[in-house]
Amino acid sequence: MPVLFLGHGNPMHALLDNAYTWAWQALGRRLPRPAAILAVSAHWMMPHVAVTAMAGPRTIHDFGGFPRALYAVQYPCAGDPALARRVADLIAPQAVHADQEWGLDHGSWSLLRHLYPDASVPVVQLSMDASAPASAHYELGRRLAPLRREGVLILGSGNIVHNLDLARWEPEAQPFDWALRFDAWVREKIAAGDDRALLDPDAAGQDGRLSAPTPEHYWPLLYALGARLEGDRVSFPVDGIDMGSISMTGVLLESA
Secondary structure (H helix, E strand, O other): OOEEEEEOOOHHHHOOOOHHHHHHHHHHHHOOOOOEEEEEEEEEEEOOOEEEOOOOOOEOOOOOOOOHHHHOOOOOOOOOHHHHHHHHHHHOOOOOEEEOOOOEOHHHHHHHHHHOOOOOOOEEEEEEEOOOOHHHHHHHHHHHHHHHHHOEEEEEEEOOOEOHHHOOOOOOOOOOHHHHHHHHHHHHHHHOOOHHHHOOHHHHOHHHHHHOOOOOOOHHHHHHHHOOOOOEEEEEEEOOEEOOOEEOOEEEEEEO
16 A cells, blocks of 8 residues: 555645635545555654554544534544554554544544545544653654555654644735745655655744744654655655645655
8 A cells, every 4th residue: 555644734624625625635536445444643642652552443523613514513433452462552652642532633534524535434543652752753654654555554644834823814815935945845855755854844944944843743744754664755746835825735655
């Protein structure tokens, strides 16, 4: 299976028809059908590593102030307790909590309802350890790479550029120059295979500090890059800066 990182952006994309959602739908049609999905979302940060281990994950509406229609969305996919156990085995000896409470947050289901609208693919979600350094998140992606040969799609959901404090809440907001530069810098490093350079966004100077002022939306990219295999072809199937300061860039790594 390939590895996919997508910028999920505003939760309203779950309901909208636009260039981003059309690109997600096209990916769902084009990619090989996965046996299961392992999602790493910006919206599940814990003081440890956890994996959803229930048979039927709930749909979590982890936001506020949006139209009622968004709270009515359900993504009734199955879970995969066997995959949860496999994830724990791959990450061992690091402890992994088998979670029975969380489910799927909007970082996962807002994308999945476009990628696989029939919710027929089982989904497991992996938390990110808030106390771990960037290198540890990249390493976990590397440990999880064998899942690709087992039919599992590894899906990172975040945003390469994510600065809500400076977001422009207006239609067709123009992107900030620093957002464009950082997004281009990240793409350049990914295309060159220089994953290690991406562990610290501050390496891009002020552009990086403005683009990733907090790490939670950036770190899911590191899981995807960690699962890169030698010879993978890189493409960027989704493009754009939303609200001036939210990158919607998608990254696809697939066997050549």
